[in-house]
Amino acid sequence: MEDSHKEVGMSRLDKFRERVRLYREAGIALESLSLGCSVKVDLYDVLYPALELLKDDVRRLNLVIAPREDAAIIRGAGAELRRLFLDPEEPRIDPSFLESYAPDLAVVLVQLYMAKAATPAKFAEYAARLYRALGSSRHRVWLGKGHSIVSTKKGAEFFMVDLLKAEEGDGYVLANNDTIQVIDPSEDLDSPLQAAVAVNNALNDLYVKGVHKGVEIAPVYDAPEPYRPRVKAAVESHSSSLGRVVEAPQPGRGYLLLGATAYGVLDREPPAFYDRIGEGFVVLVTRPFGELAYFTTYVAVGTDEELLKAFEKSVMPIERFEAEKRAVLELMARPNVDVARVIYDHLPEYGERFDPEAHIAATIDVSGPGVFVFKEVAERAGVDVELWDVPLLNPAVSRFAAANYIMPDATAGTNGAVAIFLHERLADEVLQRLSKIPHLRPSVIGRVVGRGEGRLAVPRDALAYISSDKLREKLAGSAPVLGGLAAARAARVKAYLEGEVQGVGLRPAARAKAKALGIAGYAANLPDGRVEIVAEGDRERLEKFLQDLCSRFNCRIAEAVWEAPEGKFSDFEIK
Amino acid sequence: MRGYVCPYPQLATLKALRSMEPGEVLEVLTDNPPSVQNVPAIARREGHEVLGVEQAGENLWRIVIRRSG
Numbered sequence A: 001m002e003d004s005h006k007e008v009g010m011s012r013l014d015k016f017r018e019r020v021r022l023y024r025e026a027g028i029a030l031e032s033l034s035l036g037c038s039v040k041v042d043l044y045d046v047l048y049p050a051l052e053l054l055k056d057d058v059r060r061l062n063l064v065i066a067p068r069e070d071a072a073i074i075r076g077a078g079a080e081l082r083r084l085f086l087d088p089e090e091p092r093i094d095p096s097f098l099e100s101y102a103p104d105l106a107v108v109l110v111q112l113y114m115a116k117a118a119t120p121a122k123f124a125e126y127a128a129r130l131y132r133a134l135g136s137s138r139h140r141v142w143l144g145k146g147h148s149i150v151s152t153k154k155g156a157e158f159f160m161v162d163l164l165k166a167e168e169g170d171g172y173v174l175a176n177n178d179t180i181q182v183i184d185p186s187e188d189l190d191s192p193l194q195a196a197v198a199v200n201n202a203l204n205d206l207y208v209k210g211v212h213k214g215v216e217i218a219p220v221y222d223a224p225e226p227y228r229p230r231v232k233a234a235v236e237s238h239s240s241s242l243g244r245v246v247e248a249p250q251p252g253r254g255y256l257l258l259g260a261t262a263y264g265v266l267d268r269e270p271p272a273f274y275d276r277i278g279e280g281f282v283v284l285v286t287r288p289f290g291e292l293a294y295f296t297t298y299v300a301v302g303t304d305e306e307l308l309k310a311f312e313k314s315v316m317p318i319e320r321f322e323a324e325k326r327a328v329l330e331l332m333a334r335p336n337v338d339v340a341r342v343i344y345d346h347l348p349e350y351g352e353r354f355d356p357e358a359h360i361a362a363t364i365d366v367s368g369p370g371v372f373v374f375k376e377v378a379e380r381a382g383v384d385v386e387l388w389d390v391p392l393l394n395p396a397v398s399r400f401a402a403a404n405y406i407m408p409d410a411t412a413g414t415n416g417a418v419a420i421f422l423h424e425r426l427a428d429e430v431l432q433r434l435s436k437i438p439h440l441r442p443s444v445i446g447r448v449v450g451r452g453e454g455r456l457a458v459p460r461d462a463l464a465y466i467s468s469d470k471l472r473e474k475l476a477g478s479a480p481v482l483g484g485l486a487a488a489r490a491a492r493v494k495a496y497l498e499g500e501v502q503g504v505g506l507r508p509a510a511r512a513k514a515k516a517l518g519i520a521g522y523a524a525n526l527p528d529g530r531v532e533i534v535a536e537g538d539r540e541r542l543e544k545f546l547q548d549l550c551s552r553f554n555c556r557i558a559e560a561v562w563e564a565p566e567g568k569f570s571d572f573e574i575k
Numbered sequence B: 001m002r003g004y005v006c007p008y009p010q011l012a013t014l015k016a017l018r019s020m021e022p023g024e025v026l027e028v029l030t031d032n033p034p035s036v037q038n039v040p041a042i043a044r045r046e047g048h049e050v051l052g053v054e055q056a057g058e059n060l061w062r063i064v065i066r067r068s069g
Helices: A002-025 A044-051 A054-061 A097-099 A118-134 A190-207 A225-240 A289-304 A305-314 A318-332 A336-345 A372-381 A395-403 A424-435 A460-467 A469-476 A481-485 A506-517 A539-553 B008-019 B033-043
Strands: A063-065 A070-073 A078-086 A105-113 A142-145 A147-151 A157-165 A173-181 A213-222 A257-264 A281-287 A361-363 A381-387 A420-424 A443-453 A490-498 A522-527 A531-538 A557-564 A570-575 B025-032 B050-057 B061-068
Touching: A002 A289, A044 A054, A044 A097, A044 A118, A044 A305, A070 A105, A070 A157, A070 B061, A078 A213, A078 A257, A097 B033, A105 A173, A118 A142, A118 A157, A147 A173, A157 A173, A157 A490, A173 A190, A190 A213, A190 A225, A190 A257, A190 A336, A190 A490, A213 A225, A213 B025, A257 A336, A281 A361, A281 A424, A289 A305, A289 A372, A289 A395, A305 A318, A305 A395, A305 B008, A336 A420, A336 A469, A361 A372, A372 A420, A372 A469, A372 A557, A381 B008, A395 A443, A395 A460, A420 A424, A424 A443, A460 A469, A490 A539, A506 A522, A506 A531, A522 B033, A531 A539, B008 B025, B008 B033, B008 B061, B033 B050, B033 B061
Parallel strands: A063 A142, A105 A142, A105 A147, A522 A570
Antiparallel strands: A070 A173, A078 A157, A105 A157, A173 A257, A213 A257, A281 A420, A281 A443, A361 A420, A381 A443, A490 A531, A490 A557, A522 A531, B025 B061, B050 B061
């Protein structure tokens, strides 16, 4: 059995190697394509410091950098798009064109050779050139959320500028570009599934803000010449199922790219009520995340037999992994438009004020930064957040990816899970609406502790998903919060107590003790003479709770199963 | 490791170190800027000694690591 296992693993590996050859023949070295590991210019080490360096430059230009949000937001009832391509070495836009076209927003896609995005100073040099090209006319340009990709190929560079001009009217137009190189290298270059994931990825930043009407999509695609028509067909076909496809010029550099600039209309107030978030608010996610751990780990074990053996031994057989990976890709290929509708239904009418009992305060796409997106919201809102659960699609895969340095942050996701910050009194209703959507597994995973400096406390075991010391520090920095909070390591336990446990007042005593320790759940007499206790709360306190009970009633813990908390108990009941 | 991006440089480095005798020295050349930080950090965390990190040309870095004993 053991041997046949190995053989299957090896033949799969051969298949993967053949795939690597196929991509190479198409001019794409898979080992030089990023699968989320460094797909974007590093946000924390490069992009944000670079923007900091450029503050003075921007002040001198006729350019406004819009506040950092998932999608750029402008006022209007619709928009039209014009796309330009610029040379990063010498980007130029005719000022008279900007003045006559007078765009309301510029959305930028940058593809830059990796050495030029190595340090903040170097990246800032190129960003400054783009800013000067955009900000040197008499028309003030608003620069929305840009997207940057590093490439290993020098000739594949470009600045793509999508200019949006809003139509007058009540409401907002939200716009976003997201573009990827490859998600799953075991898929064909023109795989409809991969194209769907890429286009969904661009749309997700709109869906996350509740946008689902008047959606227009200007695809971005590139591939070596012979593959280009089929890649175009795959991207356009999925785009047309989600909105109106807008014709726009393409990079044409022969380097694989899949994505889109998407924009749509929101006739309600967008969920950006950060200053209203405080105590009493909870954090909800629509489903578990950590998608990228599957694909990055798959490529890593496909190129290293020793790693494959270790993976099969400690996580799962490769054939099961391939099946799970495929299911994850299919999950990612499902657009989040139903989630957008639920969010939309919980937004204030246009011009109306925010009501914490009726409206969602903030939303964010759980994307590349994984668990760190919760920190982004915490910082923006000036609150401290604690999570008692970091729900991943497969924690063992993410742990393996981090332990073997396959990913710096194995909680990284893409296109799928949405995090929602809302008042606890609204959570049940939103949870119910979301649970009706197939393939979602919505749950409340944490809460806002109160006003603060944007600290994020996570359960200690979640640190095993992060291999980068630098990233760990960002969470370890929250250690004081972690130490001071009872629920920071919340758990659920299902325990069976044996001995003289029925008719001795154990259950009322358990209830009193649970109340004192902040534990919720129930205690029930079982027909076989045992007492069943299901309880949620801080793990250490739960342990103490069970031990204290048994030492007082001279009983034995026959069985204790630890699980992730579900957060459904509000009291401790006697059954 | 030229032309390779994260995570391949760190994976290949660990693989190479595993195949070496204690005390032997490995030289890694990379043109992937994040690897210039990642590779030494990971080598250190695995207990190996990083003897040096230096620029070896335009857009090229050399990382020298001694395998732990």
